[in-house]
Amino acid sequence: MPVFRFILNGEPRQVDTFDARPLLEVLREDLQLTGAKYGCGEGQCRACTVLIDGAPVLSCITPVRAAAGRRITTIEGLAKDGRLHPVQQAFAQEGAMQCGYCTPGMILQTVALLEKTPAPTRAQILQALNGSLCRCNGYPRIVAAVEFAARIQRSMTAQQEVVHAAE
């Protein structure tokens, strides 16, 4: 079986496996990272979202070979030194979860959205997240969390700029 190497949450990793296996199953079954979830197997719910080189990827329909040599970030790699990422913090503080099964995918899609669009309108949020399913239908709280996350990130950026200017 072929060997695939990649950087996973900042650490170099390798797996020796069938090249057609979905990345989702390799993460969950071989690497014990179960934060990315199976929801549909056809890219319709985005519960399996991971970031590859910073872009959201549906790991249930992505073969492991497509991740070779690239940087993968899963929900487990988002908090740094025990400090939650602003988007994680926003989801927790806004109560944007019921069963929480879709939450890791929602958070990673939001991270990617805010990377490109730091101050999204409500319409942009609905558009960007429309591919992500929440069957508890907690959509209003999730929209609130995305808006809150955007505010946190913008104020952090502003603070960094102030610190930078002071230096």
Added chain:
Amino acid sequence: MPRNDAFEPDRFELFEPPCYRFEFTRRQLFETLGAGWLVTVWVADAQAQERGESVEARIHLGDDGIFTVFSGKVEEGQGPRTELAMAAAEELGVPLERVRVVLGDTARTPDDWITAGSRTTPQIVPAVRRAAAAARGWLSGGKRLIENPRLREPSEWTILGKGHWRTEARGIVTGAHRYPSDIALDGMLYGAVLRPPAYGAKLEAVDLEAAKKAGAAAAIRDGDFAACAARTSFEARRALEAMAATARWSGGQKHNHTELFDHLRSTAKEKIPPLANRTHHAEFRTAYIQHAPMEPRAAVAEWKDGRLTVWTGTSNPFGVRTDLARAFGLRETDVRVIVPDFGGGFGGKHTGEAALEAARLAREAGRPVKVRWTREEEFRWAYYRPAALIDAEAVLEGGRIRAWQFTNYNSGAAGLQTPYAIPDRREKYVPADSPLRPGSYRTLAATANNFAREAFMEELAAAANADPLDFRLAHLENARIRAVLEAACQRFGWRQRRAVRRAPNRGIGLACGTEKNSVVAACVEVEVDPKARTVRLVEIVEAFECGALLNPWNTRSQVEGCILMGLGAVLREEILFENGRVTNARFSQYRVPRFRDLPDKLEVVLLDRKDLPSAGAGETPIIALAPAMAAAVFDAIGVRPRTLPLRW
């Protein structure tokens, strides 16, 4: 054993035999609990007394200062973990952070029955509060028992009645929480189950060697059950495909959804004669729909020394334990079912299919096995909210309903009784032959019954030339329903908006209802596309009252979730089947609500009745949307949809 409001505290010390009825788990309980005290309280509520049973509430007071509440209820997103922690913290007089909650583990928690029917709030919260109050009195009163501890009044509450988000939020946002499908054990295999081509088909032959040649570590056939297990789910799928290619099936259903309602009518167990002198009659139809929780059914099973442990996502841990014990000829004490907080149920996980499948495979393989259903399996082989055929008939005279006959075929009796004051009424649920597997759902049949009843009330109001609000109020004595109806209408501006002309293809509607000791009313505005025959929810104001609010933030989330889940059944959701086989078993074909379905405005009005006992909030808020939207479609374009999903 003390029953009915008696308290039984036990001193728990490490290695001292406890007074505990789960014999085989004694050691495990010790290891988990450590030193401290366990207070067990038996509380009888009204419903329990009818059954001659009482609720057992347990709180462990750890020497580390942590209080642990045990309940056999489960967390599937509806919020009991936080609510029970709040209830205990309130009566113990400690911060929420000092309370842990252990749920749904047949070896560690009392049997609190299935998590269903909005029963956790009225059944378990009072029990936990009494146990906590007893524990507090006992600790502060020199270890003396107080038979009837005083519970804090809502006016004294500092934790209950206030908004709290999930105590388990951090584990969810970091991906650390292990859902049933995330559980992994050493040496565990991944299972895959052979499914028939149609409902009811019999397995005539299958070659298990084909699976083994294709990489399965184990393969088994036991009657109609055939399955295999492998080191990875990828290999298990390949082995299953090889095995499936050799399978021969016979028989099976031939039902088609196009003949569904004729079939329900013709197989009805009873013929109901028409209401004498009826002035109005309408037939309503609702489709089979599915819960489609984000996490499909999943279980991990492990056998050790003839004993079975299963981790699975079910609302019914003790029922699944019984199923497993029967299936494998075990004593119930030799089966342990553990329910990690799981990824959604909505009434769709009252059973333990994956648990049985994983256990059967694990026994064959001699190793732990995980079975996680695919989305397609969940759509095809889980159960459905049953389709309904409903006849509504009335005698309308002088603007009043004099007689009422309401018959539900196939979908159930929940919400069958009209809350309106009508002198002559007969309501009946008539079973029929259900082509698909029927089961529970949020408020069960009340979704169909309230839709038909409220939509029919609209027709009668129109016939009586009355405003829908006035017509309802004229027939409504229930003060709680009147209050939510008036609250929703006031907030929405019902009377003002009725008085002005709506924009083209825009319409407004309202509906109300009661179920499970809570009441709901909604006002909506919709936009209809007459050519495409589609409808969009533009605005909703929903008022809800469930007695004294325990956790208003969670209640609001439940109401919002109910509205939007209900929207799926109004707009698009419908299970299609041909030749006994579901044909739209994917999210790309069975289209559930998404972000873009959100209305421009969604407002929830919660009425807090501190003078009333708290009722559950996870179900009833779903029943008002569908009839309100049907009414709004009529207001917009003058036609009456009488089906769910809405069609005309």
